[in-house]
Amino acid sequence: MNKVKELWANNKVLIVLLFILFICFIAIVVVCFTFFLGGNKSPYGERYKDIDKHPLTEEFKNEYVNSLKSDELIDDVKIKTMGGRVIYIKITFVPDITLVEAQSKALNSLSSFSEDLLSYYDLNFTLYSPLSENSEGFTIMGGKNESGSGISWNNNTKVESD
Numbered sequence: 001m002n003k004v005k006e007l008w009a010n011n012k013v014l015i016v017l018l019f020i021l022f023i024c025f026i027a028i029v030v031v032c033f034t035f036f037l038g039g040n041k042s043p044y045g046e047r048y049k050d051i052d053k054h055p056l057t058e059e060f061k062n063e064y065v066n067s068l069k070s071d072e073l074i075d076d077v078k079i080k081t082m083g084g085r086v087i088y089i090k091i092t093f094v095p096d097i098t099l100v101e102a103q104s105k106a107l108n109s110l111s112s113f114s115e116d117l118l119s120y121y122d123l124n125f126t127l128y129s130p131l132s133e134n135s136e137g138f139t140i141m142g143g144k145n146e147s148g149s150g151i152s153w154n155n156n157t158k159v160e161s162d
Helices: 001-008 010-036 058-069 099-112
Strands: 074-081 088-093 122-128 139-146 151-155
Touching: 001 010, 001 151, 058 074, 088 099, 099 122, 099 139
Parallel strands: 088 122
Antiparallel strands: 074 088, 122 139, 139 151
8 A cells, every 4th residue: 555655655646647648548439430430320321211212213314314305406315313412414406506595495394393402413414416527516514413403504614815
């Protein structure tokens, strides 16, 4: 007992610092376990939460593609989901369409989607028109967030400076 009192008397500061270090180590371990080994069992997190309540059927995809292909300015349409909550739509236009017309056709195609789908999925548009004698062609991408109201466009068309 005298040795413990003597050890405490000679090393008070060191013992208190070691105790604080031990408490900090325990806190770090607890935080790491809860962060890296959380309670969610799905490896994808909550991306697929309620996806069964908002189905994107093959029938809807075919109707959407056929409704767009009926337009004479649209050459091809592809729609797909790669899992998750993003719908990828690629629309290929005839060579003589303007960029503004193509964007308006994509924006008008949103009316085919129900409010349920628009409020659950993100939409990713890729609009393409090939180069021809009368037009320079374009490639442009746009996206609509599930909580957004319109499409935000990102113009990837090459521009040559004078």
